[in-house]
Amino acid sequence: MENTARPPVLLQFYTSPIGKKLITGVTGLGLVTFVLVHMVGNLLLFAGHDAYNAYAHHLESWGPLLWLVESILVVVFALHAIAGIHIFVGKLTARPDNYATYASRGTPSLQSLSSRTMIITGLVLAVFLVLHLWSFKFGTYYATQLNDDKVRDLARLVVEKFQHPLYAFGYSGVMLLLGFHLRHGIWSALQSLGLQSKAIRFTVYGMSLGGAIAIATGFVLLPLTIYFGLLT
Secondary structure (H helix, E strand, O other): OOOOOOOOHHHHHHHOOOHHHHHHHHHHHHHHHHHHHHHHHHHHHHHOHHHHHHHHHHHHOOOHHHHHHHHHHHHHHHHHHHHHHHHHHHHHHHOOOOOOOOOOOOOOOOOOHHHHOHHHHHHHHHHHHHHHHHHHHOOOOOEEEEOOEEEEOHHHHHHHHHOOHHHHHHHHHHHHHHHHHHHHHHHHHHHHOOOOOHHHHHHHHHHHHHHHHHHHHHHHHHHHHHHOOOOO
16 A cells, blocks of 8 residues: 655755745844844953953853753754755755856845855854854863852953964954855745845845944954954
8 A cells, every 4th residue: 555644844845945944044043133142241251350250150050940041052053054054955956057157137236245155154153152162162271250249251262262373363264154155045045934025135135244243243343453463
């Protein structure tokens, strides 16, 4: 007897033409929110070592809740990466010429270097994330006194790392690639979720570009000011 069982609903949704785009859109916006919060947290080092260490200690004090948040972030990142790779492979299969020719049909094209290199910048960011966690989250544990508590001196580790050119300029370079990724990613996510109309299409595109520049700049400020001795 022929097996006519249908695949699970979630699998049907994922394999549908719109499913993967919605997944990358939702997970992408979630990751943008995390990146923005992380950037603001980094900038606290400009307020002093105590302010930065207090922020890091506050996060650690969440205990199991922090582990839950981190686990959710891992799942969100994995879904975003897997869906993005599948979309890229699907495009290559549909157009094996690898999009050698980019032409606009009747309206100004919003294609850019960032949109054409999403898979490359995405893979670089994935590798960077592993190295970043290894260097900082699981890096050397320095202890310091904060009020009456003995806490991790994460500020000392950050300053120590970014005094080396490999870390300072390597990190800055990857953050510029993050800006490239976000330039197209933010706009594309909003488009996939139907949160923009033709009337505001170019406005949203411009705002996405501005947001990407602001986030990349915020991340680059810290390593360069430390490396050039403006922040110790």
